[in-house]
Amino acid sequence: MERGRELNNNKLNDLYSREWIKFQKSWFVHRPARRESDVLLHPAKFPEDLASEFICFFTKRGQAVLDPMAGTGSALVAALQEGRQAYGIELQARYADVARERLQRTAEGLEEPAAWRLEHADAADVATLGFPPIDYCITSPPYWDMLRRKGFETQKQRREGEGLDVYYSEDEADVGNIDDYVEFLGALTAIYREVAGVLREGAYMTVIVKNVKKGGTIYPLAWDLAARVGEFLTLKDEKIWCQDDLRLAPYGMGNCWVSNTMHHYCLNFRKQ
Ligand SMILES: C[S@@+](CC[C@H](N)C(=O)[O-])C[C@H]1O[C@@H](n2cnc3c(N)ncnc32)[C@H](O)[C@@H]1O
Structure with a gap:
């Protein structure tokens, strides 16, 4: 793509004019590339190239990116590849180990060393870990306890695959194990409040x-989080990630309206 013109005094990122405008569209279709085998263990990860686009818009080279629920480290690998520093937290040792190995491998392949x-x-506990002030956080939580639901599509597909996790853990601190929706929302919001504390102003x-x-x-998790987190970080807007590579199921056919939900909300907040 033609990058357009260089932006003088660009305070936010290192993008050129066309790249900036392209990102401003409020929706995008993203087809993830095939994943490396070590990340397949994890039941719900987002693609590195999707994370890269957000990181390149919301930071400059050298700045610090955080994912406080890092899973197998997709966002952090993307941060290193884009010349940013990468900081992460993951509750499950087996995912943290995979993430560390991937970060180590990525860091070794960089021309310029980057902190991670x-x-x-x-x-x-993010505030107690001694991370530097964070310039950008990109993250995705457990979608409540959906992975534990019997018959959930991901479970059916993954049981057929050998040794793949169907849900994250039995850990009490895993917010994906809280079955009461309001309690889950409260626990997740409390974590984001701590994250807000380590973000630099702006x-x-x-x-x-x-x-x-x-x-x-319907539990409007995205909308509820937008409202709750919006009490301490300013909600800017959302970008909608549309998936057009999933199979449609005939839910409610001949009877009632049930959507095939093929979009995620990327909710953007700012500390200001
Ligand atoms: C949707 S996944 C994140 C996936 C990640 N973005 C990736 O691409 O691999 C949510 C992650 O949050 C972790 N998690 C749940 N509760 C947590 C907590 N209290 N602290 C840190 N991580 C937690 C889970 O173990 C899971 O790996």
Whole structure:
């Protein structure tokens, strides 16, 4: 793509005019590339190239990126590849180990050294981990306890694959194990409040999340989080990630309206 013109005094990022405008569209279609085998263990990861686009918009080279629920480290690998520093937290040792190995491998292949750290810890403790002030946070939480739901599509598909996790853990600190929706929302919001504390003034935070359906009821997780986190970080807007590579299921056919939900909300907040 033609990059357009260089932006004088660009305070936010290193993009040129055309790259900047392209990112401003409020929706995008993204087809993830095939994943490396070591990340397949994890049941819900987002693609590195998607994370890269957000990181390149919301930071300049050399700045610090955080993912407090890092999983197998996709966002942090993308941060290093884009010449940023990468800081992360993951509650599950087996995902933290994979993330560390990937970060180590990525760091070794860089022309210029970049700082990174991945802590095996609870994201609620982010303030105690001694990270530097964070310039941008990009993260995705467990979508409530959906992975634990019997018959959930991901479970059916993954049970057929050998040794792949169907849900994250049995850990009490894993917010994906809280079955009460309001309690789950409260715990997640409390974690983001801690994250807000380590962001520098003016920094952005992107949360990738979906509304969820359970037992015929819609729980507007994305909208509820936007409202709750919006009480302490300014909600800027959302970008909608549209998926057009998933199979359609005939939910409710001949009977009632049930959507095939093929979009995620990338909620953008700012500390200001
Ligand atoms: C949707 S996944 C994140 C996936 C990640 N973006 C990736 O691409 O691999 C959510 C992650 O949050 C972790 N998690 C849940 N509760 C946590 C907590 N209290 N502190 C840190 N991590 C937590 C889970 O173990 C899981 O790996």
